[in-house]
Amino acid sequence: MDSHESFNVFVQNCPSREIMQRLGDKWTPLVLLGLAGGPLRFSELRQRIGSVTPKVLTSTLRTLERDGLVQRTVFAQVPVRVDYELTEVGHSLLGPMETLRKWSENHASKVLKARDEFDARD
Amino acid sequence: MDSHESFNVFVQNCPSREIMQRLGDKWTPLVLLGLAGGPLRFSELRQRIGSVTPKVLTSTLRTLERDGLVQRTVFAQVPVRVDYELTEVGHSLLGPMETLRKWSENHASKVLKARDEFDARD
DNA sequence: CGGGATCCAAAACGATACTG
């Protein structure tokens, strides 16, 4: 691995900091998790995620492609077919994303309750 | 746990979805990780994170407090002392956040390289 | 010291319509 290069998210201007901040983009986790089961077409992915506009999905995918997490493959057919799938590096993020997902689903009710209590104060 | 309540991040309007999206707020991971070692005062936390303005740090902390992840304690002194620390629920997020952090630091050079190659194309 | 208040810039997100 690259641990010898000593990236540190607490250091301002360290690339790893910006990378971590990007992983939290509103749609990034859902896209990554959506592709967990294998390649999907644009419209399939869109359906799977739901309520994401084409423009936003496109830009999210572009960023992920640029960062080497997702691979885009165009099949020269009529009509065209475009597949998106996780790269190996993208796959290595699946674990962390799954963890985040599970945490969110398992703690949702606690968080909701905390909000109610907080809002009830004052 | 609450898994029987069947929250699902892929379901539109499911609270868990919004909660997961919130975990990726630009500063949330850094704040949580910053508090990993124990309670910190506002200014200590700010120094630790670096380059975050008071306004933004305040609002991030408020949200985390509202969601029950962070506890805010005011000591009636002159001058005032305010401590922030993780709650138990907040602690349970430390693992996932650490994972994200390590991933970012370990894969930073790969991502950077992928970007270069992507930008070199066309 | 720990912010709140104000104002502003920029980015992210979204709705809609349209095209190769």
Place this chain on the structure above:
DNA sequence: CAGTATCGTTTTGGATCCCG
């Protein structure tokens, strides 16, 4: 089908100053 173009809105982040 897989987007792009355009436009507008919303959200987020930042700079600066001030106050208890």
